[in-house]
Amino acid sequence: MKGVEAIADALQRYTDTQYTVPGFPVTDLGALCNAELVINEKTALEYALGDSLMGKRAAVIIKNVGVNACADPLLQATAQGLIGGVVLVTGDDPDALGSQTAQDSRYYGEIAELPVIEPDASTIYAGIEAALEASEQFSRVAMFRFTPPVLDADTKEIPVPRKNGKGRLSDRTYTMNGRVTAAENLYRTMFDWSSASPLNRWDGEPAGAGPAAGRTRVVIANPPPEQIAGMHDIREYGRPYLRDHRGMSPPMPGEHPQSMEDRGFYRTFCRNCPFIPMMNVLKKRGMAMICDAGCSVLGMNHPYDLGVASYGMGASIAVAARSTKIALIGDYALLHSGLNALIDVYEKRLPLLCIVMKNDCTAMTGKQPAYDPLPYLRWAEPVVCRADDEATLERELVVTDRPRTLVVTGTCPEGSAHETVAY
Template structure:
């Protein structure tokens, strides 16, 4: 066995490789992006940057149907996109081990919310494992495939930015061989129609007791007996926060869900007070309140409800000095890079004088900040076009939607079709910088490069827009300011759906693209 220093994302990926996966799917999203990147660069395993998280989940499910193991990774809000197949997959069940690795983002370091994916696992009635360091990130991911096949259910690995983006020592183990394809027909367990889903739901409910038995067998959740009448229930990464207290207090370590009520009852029975520490929402804190009269945590205001928890609030709760002093560090909010082509686009857009500009998710979202202050709203991936439709259909003129190239492929195309079909008068601006820049320069479908760096077909944004039935589409280099301003004004002033593609590579990859062309 070899011990190496690894990022948390890499540790999750390594665990999947060791488990013998045959395929990996993902859509880039911080903090989970590097999981698939590690697999692509450090193995011969087939993998893909899927067009969005829903497709990534469905492709992974197809792999599982063949009896082979598969990893699907995404960030927490990506699970919202994949929720439709995710919720039904637990009814139908899986064959080959199916592990869904989700990166939550407490503190919203690179996200539009702080949602807690544990609730999704509970909603779908599947197991959720929550590692607390690099070693458990690898080990839990590897074990999750065995659990998935034993239960016939997808298993979620839930981790957070702090774990995924930190280095930790990890022990490497042998890689299991990939399984042979074993594809066979079984309509009652593969086709989600009304006559099947009620029996399937009954089967899923019957598996809940078995989930608890399996989690108990692996000892994910255990009581660490110590002196003291104050007990700490620490979930996932928060277990490391509890250890930093260096207090001789009993701890209930929780790293898998659902949690047995009997285990909680046993832990709290002789305690005067219970402190529940968990990143995200008070999932376990609510459960503990059923069995002890004095519980402190987020619901009591003893620990913060918003933002990343980290170790400091717990240290303060025990009268100890915080481990960090963020207030002493000058703030460095993100901004558009010097030389970014989006800067030139926003100059032109402001000159064109739109009434209202709907924004989207990507590095171009930073155009909402000074000196441009060019965006008026931002909701989620692909929503810029949809929001523009709603605003324009209320009689508002000169409405512009701004969306990135990768985001357009992700969920912008259905919205563009909707705009054409429902006769919206809007201008759609696609900012094409030839890469998924916000998450680390992953390739896009129109770049013609796969996740493994192999050449593939190049798709055309212009042709896709024309196929959607738009009234006009033009592609312009944002450095050609007069031409761009003129095109934006025409799009704002002319009825119908008009598309302007601002095309210039991200300044950080422009040199690399030139090298490949030469």
């Protein structure tokens, strides 16, 4: 069998769902997996994160430039955490044979503090399973990076046991600073995992990574194993990531992650926020949701405690479509980077209640004006109601078997600010 067939078989064995955006060199791989086509890479990763919240393992099959498109939720997931393993199956194109750039996706491992695995033909099955186990162990997305020679290589079916693990979401009592600190503390432990991985094989120089030949085989690309620190002859396909990161040290030990109790307060909606009646209905019904960035994220805090997770600007729609079925998003965030996901959800008729808080401004960052989303939502046939129309809110705040959009309109009071409440 060829490497592309082995990767497809491994993904079907070790993941429950697969999503893809076609493009060289991943088009055939996505087809072999019968992966679900998605409107863009950001939405695909958000679907996978939604599956993860439901305890499923998910794969996102994309090419190198596609990683750029999903960078925001990719980094957000490191701080937010996840439950089921998520693997970003990334096809790099170092010779730019079918791509606009020759970028090397391994560098995202350093930026987002991800485990990155780059197999040769003999470690495909073990590499996919190891990536998923690492995703669950370190509660973040893992990357499985490959290049065209690995797809074309002859290999054998070498399955390994599937060992479903369970990641965890960041402690909801942490501040945002606390979440980042906790994620970085976990990243420190990833360095020992990398150096101890049985996927790496040590037998002197030269060392080879991916399809590059070598006596030593380096499969864990990030964090780089400590054993390569003294090596001089390291052969790679693409940029010299391992060579340039020899001797890379883990982050300095951090302080205990800051909690809201440590800080002394939590934040909630403005005292006179027009959307409080809507939040009260949601609270009364116990409607768990995915919160977007901006004021929507306050739905995760007391006194509402409704938000399960938040993966950044525009992410709530696709994540919720595969998990809670309820997304809370602001008008600015919707137009910023949520509209593509809403289109995909409607095309697939996925059950979702998308609640758009329309206040015509970016309230969390200084009330800069925002575009009116309604002209761009006519195709979705949204229900529009005032934030104080409690009868309509009671009727419309329900999840059905199809996608629905509810636009709730309100005006932020002049001079208002988010309330800080002693913890």
